[in-house]
Amino acid sequence: MAKVFALDQNFFRSTELESVIAAEPTAKFVLLDIALLEMAKGEKWWETMRGSLAILSNKRGRILASISIAEALRYEMDTLRCAQPNMVCKESTSWLRALVSELATNDPDGPVVARFKALLPAVQHELSLDELDHAKNLNRLKDTTEKIKTFFGQAGMKALKHPGCTTGERLAAVYVMASVLAKDFLVEKGHSPARVRNFLKGNPLLFRYYLALVRHGMEWARMGGIENLIPEKATNDAIDQQYVVAGSFFDGLLSREGKVKTADQELRLMLSIKNPGGITIPSIKSQ
Numbered sequence: 184m185a186k187v188f189a190l191d192q193n194f195f196r197s198t199e200l201e202s203v204i205a206a207e208p209t210a211k212f213v214l215l216d217i218a219l220l221e222m223a224k225g226e227k228w229w230e231t232m233r234g235s236l237a238i239l240s241n242k243r244g245r246i247l248a249s250i251s252i253a254e255a256l257r258y259e260m261d262t263l264r265c266a267q268p269n270m271v272c273k274e275s276t277s278w279l280r281a282l283v284s285e286l287a288t289n290d291p292d293g294p295v296v297a298r299f300k301a302l303l304p305a306v307q308h309e310l311s312l313d314e315l316d317h318a319k320n321l322n323r324l325k326d327t328t329e330k331i332k333t334f335f336g337q338a339g340m341k342a343l344k345h346p347g348c349t350t351g352e353r354l355a356a357v358y359v360m361a362s363v364l365a366k367d368f369l370v371e372k373g374h375s376p377a378r379v380r381n382f383l384k385g386n387p388l389l390f391r392y393y394l395a396l397v398r399h400g401m402e403w404a405r406m407g408g409i410e411n412l413i414p415e416k417a418t419n420d421a422i423d424q425q426y427v428v429a430g431s432f433f434d435g436l437l438s439r440e441g442k443v444k445t446a447d448q449e450l451r452l453m454l455s456i457k458n459p460g461g462i463t464i465p466s467i468k469s470q
Contacts, residue, residue: 191438240287248275317414327400
């Protein structure tokens, strides 16, 4: 079966992408919605998109478009049903391939580009209110970090900070807390605990989001220094987590950034846990 790779924004223009295309002649490449949003966020979006999609423009038949992550999360929250398993939208894929074609021919007046330009101001405004709201992203990270400290207590945090704390122990702690937060969130929305437990067993998008959120917050809770974090950096980190979460549904997330690669590897490791209900971490449990 052909492999399917998601691409981090920093991978689109790289020679590594050209190498993967050559080495994996049947592979498909997913343009995540967050990648498209990143390309379109600035005034020079046309130049940015043309440059970022230039390598793939000669392989348009191998391009796929993801479903909207935000819409998928809302669907799961409301229905307790997993979003589309392969995370690919056929309609969006056809549109994206047409857009890439017009970008490749430098046709700013093409019908697909024209429609995209008409929608762009509203998209950019929405981005400024959510994904690119630096203060909101920083406050969300601080809130998560404080919840982690409260959840594990002084003794638990001391154990998590200890040099002897293994990666497995740390990720087990993340898994436990993410499970509790996701369950509590869905129960508060009116879903029954039994249905929530069955839903989370399927490793849905929502649970992956909580795993990534808690894992990232855990790093700050353990290492400290969040009071010195600038809001823009919090936004960059939040965007990185979106790539990691969405990318976990595919055969790989291709990135040139070490911390993104590590986050991807550790999320996949947590998702491989076969008996989540049997996890015990007595040395670092909440006191």
